[in-house]
Amino acid sequence: MEGNATLNERPVAIGRLLWSRIIWRHWRREPRLILVLVGILALGVAVFLSVRLANKAAVSGFGMFTESIAGESDFILRPTAGTLDVSALRQLRERAGSTPVGIFPVLEVSAVSADRPEDGWVKMVGADLVALQNAAIYTGGGALVAGDSAAGDDGIPGLADRGFVGSSFARRFGIVKGEAMPLIVNGVPVEFDISGVIPENPNLPSVPDNLILMDLPGLQSLAELEGKLSRIELRIAPGIEAGENRQKIGALMWDLAAEKGWILETPEDRKSSVTQMSAAFRLNLTILSGLALLVGIYLIMQAMEAAVVKRRGEIAVLRSLGVTPAQIRAAWLWEGFILGLAGAIVGIILGRLMAMGLVVAISRTVNTLYYETTTSAVTLERGEILFSLVFGVTASLVAALIPAREASMTLPAQSMREGGQGGGLALLRQWPLGLILLAVGIGFAFVPPRVLASGSIVPLGGYLAAVVLVLSASLLIGLLFKPLSMILKRGGKDDPMRLYAASQLRRPEGRHRLTAAGLAVAIGMSAAMGILVASFETTLTGWIQQLLKADLYVAAAGTNSVTNGNTLSASTWEMIEDIPGVSGTDKIRRYEVSVQENNFFLGGVDYNDDPDRFLQLMWLEPPALKGPASLETRSGEAFPGWASESLARRFSLEVGSRIPLPTAEGERPIEVAGIFAEYGNETGTLLVARKFTREWFGDDRISNLAVYLDPEADVELVLETIRKTFPGLVARTNRKLRTDSIRIFHQTFAVTYALEAIAVFIAVAGLGLALAGLLLERRDELATLKALGATRREIARSAMWEGIGLALAGLTGGYLLSFLLGWILIFVINPQSFGWTLSYHVPWFSYIALAAITLSTAAGVAWSVGYRNANLRGERKE
C-alpha cells in the first residue's frame, strides 16, 4: 500500500516541523519547567556518578602502590606462611642462571609512631636501595641514596636506623629531613633518622603517606629479623627478549615455588585479588551503587514521564490532524535525548563535586580500618564521563519512549476527553505483575550461590532476588494510593485543601507513582542496610561479650589488625605472667597462611589451665572433648584444629574433615574438631594448639595475650605496671577493648550511614521537584482554586498534604520492602558471601527516626514548593 510510503516520505521535514513548532516553543514558553526537568535528570546522573567515583576511589586506594616495591614487578615469590630465608635468594639466582632479571628482596615490618600511636600504622619496607636506585625505581632517576646522605657508592654504611619517606609522609608526621623520629617496632622503641624525602614523580604512584623505605640489612637488624625476607620481587629486564625471558623465568619460578612450597604471584593474580578491602565493606558499596542507580533511574523516568504525559491532549490533537504515531514518538524521543544529554552534563559536574565529599568520608573509614591507603583523589576519567552520559541519555530515552509510545497509541478521542487521565506509564499500574515479581523474587532467594573459578562465592540468586523485589515494590506501591487518600480524606473533613490533596492521590499520575517508588526504593534499601547493620551489631556484641572473658588484653602497639606482623617476644610475655596478681594467660600467635591459593589466618593458641576462665568460643559444632584438651589430643598423625564458620564454608569443612596446612616444616594435616562462630574477619581462622605452631614455625613469639587476674588483684595497678614496664605494648582492660571494638564497628558503617542519608535526601529532593512539576502543570487548577478564594498559604497546605501522602506511600512501601531485603541480606547474601550466621534484628528506633525525618522534610519541602508556585499565572484555555 502506498499509504505508508507517502506518510513516512519526509521524516526529517515533519520532525523539524514538530520540533520547531511544538517542542521548542514549549521550552521557550516554560523555561522553569524545563529547568526542573533538567534538574531532576542531573540529580539522577549525579547520584549515580558520585557513588561510582567514590567507590572507585576507595578501591584504587586499596589497590594503589600494588604492595610492590619494584613498581610493575613481573613476579613475586612469597612464603605460604611466615618469612622466607635469605638463602632463598641464592637458590633463586641459581635457577635464573644468565637470564637478565632484577631480583629485589623485600622485608616488610609494621611499626607505630611512639609520639602519636593513635595516628595509625607505619609500614617499614626494607629493600636493596642500591639496586632500586640502579633500576631507577621510586627515585625517578634522581638521587635517592647518594644525594644528600653521606653514603658512599658501594654499600651504605650506617643506614640501619635511617629511612626515606615520601613527601606526604613528611607532611603527615611533620618530619624534617635529618630529624629523628621515635618509633615502636615489634614492641621495642627505637630512634629513627629520616635521611631523605623521596621526590614525587608524576609517572609513578605516589609514595604512601605511611611508608618508610629502608636498606634491607638495616631493617632486618632493627626488627630482629636477621636473614629473613617477606618476599622476593622479580623484574624482567626490558628489551626485545623480555617476553621470552618472562616466560622462561615464569616457568623456572613456578617449579621452584612448587618445590619449596612458596607462592608465586603474577601481576594478574594481584589484580584479581586487587584489594584487601573487607568484603563487607565492598558489599556495602555495591549495594549503595545499586541504590544510587535505581534512585537515579526513578528520577529520570519521573522527569520524562511528566514531559510527555503533560502533553497528552496535544498529542491527540496532532494525531487528529494526521501526524502518525511514529512521527510523534520520534519527536518526543529527540526531546528525551536532548534533555537527557543536558541533564547528564550538569549531573556529571554535580556528581564530581559530590564525589569529592564522599571520597573523604570513605577513605577516612578505610584508613581507620585497614591503614593501608592514601586519600586517592577523585579522577574523572573519560570513561566515567562517557558512562554517565550513556546512563543519563539511555535512561531518559527509555523513560521517554514508554509514555510517548503509549500516548501515540491511545485513540486520540480518549486522550482528548477533558480530564481523560490515567495515562502515562501503564506498566506502573500493573500490580498483578508486581505480585508475580514478588513471588519470583522470593524464589530467587533460594537459588544456590555461584562458586567462581577463583573459589570466591557470589550470591547471585540473592542479588537477583533483591533486584526483582525492588521492581515488584515499584509496581505494588500504586496500591497504597487509594487507602492513603481515604485516610487523608477522613482526617480532614473540614479542610478543603486536604480534601483536594486527597483527590490528587486518589487518581495518581505516573509521576506520583514514580516519586513514591523512588522514595520507597531509597528507604527500602537504606532500611535493609539498617537491618543488616543492626543484626550484625547485635550478633557481634553478643559474640564479644562471650569471647572476652579475660581482665586485660595485651598486644604490641598497633596490633589492631591480624595482618600486621608485630609480635611479643617470649621474654616479654613471661615477664607479664610473673607480675603479681596475674593468675593465668591465654596466648595466641597469628600467621597468615595460604591453602589452595586461599589466604586465611592460622592461630596457635595456648589456654590457661583454669577450666572456667579460658577463651569462650561460640560453638556451631562443639568439639567432642571439652576445653583446650580438644586441641591438644592428637588422633593418629593429624593435628586437631578448630575452624571458624567462614573457613568451614570456604573449604567445605565439617567436623572430622582434614585440611593440609603449610608450615615452615612442610605440610601438616589438620583435622577439624569443632566449628566456631567468628565475626572478626571473613577470610576465616583455623585454631590449633600453640605447642604445635611453635614447633612448625620455630618461633616462640606471640601476637596477643589475654591476662586473667586473681579475684582480689587490682586491675588498674596491673595495667599500670604493664604500661610502665613495656611502653611498646598496648594493654587494655576488658571494658576498653569492648568499647574499642564497637567503636571500630561503628566507624566501618559511618560511610554507609552517610551514603544512605544522601540517597534518602535525594529521593526527598526528587519528591520536591516532582511536586514542583505537578503544580506547574496544574497551574490552571491553581488559578481556579484562587478564583474560588484559596489563599497562597492554603494552596501551599494542599501541596504539603500531597507531599505527605507521597512520603507516606514511599515510607510504607519502603519499610515493607526493607523487611524482605533485610531477610535476603541476612539469610542469603551474608552467609553465602562471608559465611557469617547473624540473627535478624530490626532497628525500630532508627525506623521511627527515619520516618519522622522523611515525613517532616517532605512536608516542609512540599509546603514551600506549593507556596512558591501558588502565584503562578493561570493559562487561558486555548
Place this chain on the structure above:
Amino acid sequence: MKALQVSKITKSYDKVPVLRRVSFSLEVGERAALMGPSGSGKSTLLNCIGGIDRPDEGEISLQGQSLKGMDENELCRLRRGTVSTVFQFFHLLPTLTAAENIEFPLQLSGMSESERKVMLPELIEEVGLSHRSHAMPHELSGGEMQRVAIARALAIRPKLILADEPTGNLDSATGEVILDLLEAISERHGIAMLLVTHSPGVTRICRRTLEMRDGLLVDQSEAAV
C-alpha cells in the same frame, strides 16, 4: 459515490452501549445536522467517523474507502486529506499562532513553501481573520478561535468536515456568523458536513436533520431549504 456511508455501527463503553446499529449516509457536498440529548452518543459517532475512535462493529466508508481494517498510518493519511474535524473546545495547538495553526496541516501534507504562501492568506481571508493572524490562541476570543479551527479544517480541502458543536461555546450572534461561514465554505468547495448541535438554528444550513436517542438514530427528517 457517497461522501460518507455509515452502516450498522455499534460501540459500547464498559458494556454500556453508546451507539446501537447506527446507519446513514451523506451525499457529496451534503450538509446534515445531528441532534439529540446530551449523552446520546453524538460525539462518539463523530469520533468514529473521523477515525480518532473505533466502533466495535459495523462499517464506515469515506469517499467509498472503508475505514474497517485500516491501520493507524492509513487513518492518519485519511485525516490529512479526506476528513477533518472542528471541535467544540477548538483544540488549537497552544504554542502556534493563529496563522501557524492553519498552516500546520499544509506542512504536514508536504505542501511547498511557495504554495503555502499563496494558500495561507486565502484561508485566513476566507474565515475573516486577517487582522488577528499573528495572535496566539490564548489571545483570541472564542469566535476567533473557532474561525481558526475552521480554517485549519478547511486547509486540507477535505471531502467531509465533521463539526462537534461548532457554535456550542459561542454567543448566538457569533454562532450565526460561524454557521454562515460553514455554509459558504461547503457550497464553494463542495464539502459535505456533519454538524452536531443542540441548537435548532443550525438546521437552517442543513438539508437534513438526524436525531440520536440513546445510541439509536431515530429520525431522519428532511428539512425545508
